[in-house]
Amino acid sequence: MIHVSHISKIYKTGSVETVALKDISFDVAAGEFVAVMGPSGSGKSTLMHMIGALDVPTSGEYILDGENVENLTDDELADIRNRKIGFVFQAFNLLPRRSALQNVILPMIYGKVPHEERETRAVKYLQMVGLGDRLNHSSNQLSGGQMQRVAIARALVMNPSIILADEPTGNIASNQASEIMSIFQDLNKAGHTIVMITHEPDIAEHSKRIIHIKDGQIIQDSSNHRQKKARIEEK
Ligand SMILES: Nc1ncnc2c1ncn2[C@@H]1O[C@H](COP(=O)(O)OP(=O)(O)O)[C@@H](O)[C@H]1O
Ligand SMILES: [Mg+2]
Numbered sequence: 001m002i003h004v005s006h007i008s009k010i011y012k013t014g015s016v017e018t019v020a021l022k023d024i025s026f027d028v029a030a031g032e033f034v035a036v037m038g039p040s041g042s043g044k045s046t047l048m049h050m051i052g053a054l055d056v057p058t059s060g061e062y063i064l065d066g067e068n069v070e071n072l073t074d075d076e077l078a079d080i081r082n083r084k085i086g087f088v089f090q091a092f093n094l095l096p097r098r099s100a101l102q103n104v105i106l107p108m109i110y111g112k113v114p115h116e117e118r119e120t121r122a123v124k125y126l127q128m129v130g131l132g133d134r135l136n137h138s139s140n141q142l143s144g145g146q147m148q149r150v151a152i153a154r155a156l157v158m159n160p161s162i163i164l165a166d167e168p169t170g171n172i173a174s175n176q177a178s179e180i181m182s183i184f185q186d187l188n189k190a191g192h193t194i195v196m197i198t199h200e201p202d203i204a205e206h207s208k209r210i211i212h213i214k215d216g217q218i219i220q221d222s223s224n225h226r227q228k229k230a231r232i233e234e235k
Contacts, residue, residue: 101135
């Protein structure tokens with residue numbers, strides 16, 4: 001699904017160069033649920049921008065679902081993003097005065113989904129995240145956890161190959177955070193590939209594999225021990 005090979009990213013600000021990622025390589029197979037963990041400034045968001053085709057690496061190769069994300073124009077990158085990736089951000093990034101329904105319909109307008117299909121599909125995904133009774137609430141009438149559920153419905157509505165989440169529980173209360181994580185686990189059980197960035201160990205525990213990064217480099221990449229242990233105890 002994801003093939004990242006020897007990726008580096010250097011930001012140039014005036015004469016200052018910041019090496020945000022150094023020679024990162026990993027693969028993610030379809031159906032995985034991967035958490036990327038690391039302290040603040042370690043390069044997590046930069047890596048998400050590369051995986052999400054929001055930016056291109058300085059060097060290295062990135063293949064997303066069979067497509068080489070290299071030497072692409074901004075329009076081509078936007079097209080890949082719309083077709084293949086569902087984004088979930090820490091700050092939700094919803095349109096504030098629009099309803100939950102309108103927010104979920106938006107990617108279908110860009111994606112040229114036939115007009116008559118849009119509302120049915122939006123309702124289906126909002127019901128899936130438990131917001132069937134909040135369709136016409138504007139996003140500023142919703143709690144943080146509810147806003148993030150709208151954002152998850154919005155991320156799913158174009159049927160992306162992969163869901164990419166950057167600190168998805170960073171702005172919400174902890175009881176709502178566990179609801180968000182159980183939605184991600186259900187989506188993964190239904191076959192969705194998920195890459196989630198977090199600096200919180202208890203959030204990373206919901207994944208099946210944890211990639212630790214520090215100073216722009218992978219320092220550990222392992223299947224999630226606690227889940228493995230739980231599976232063994234179930235038997
Ligand atoms: N647009 C940018 N321009 C210059 N430097 C940046 C930019 N974005 C991030 N950085 C730097 O790259 C490093 C990694 O940042 P980031 O990927 O945001 O880390 P994290 O998400 O783990 O906190 C930091 O040193 C940060 O200051
Ligand atoms: Mg970040």
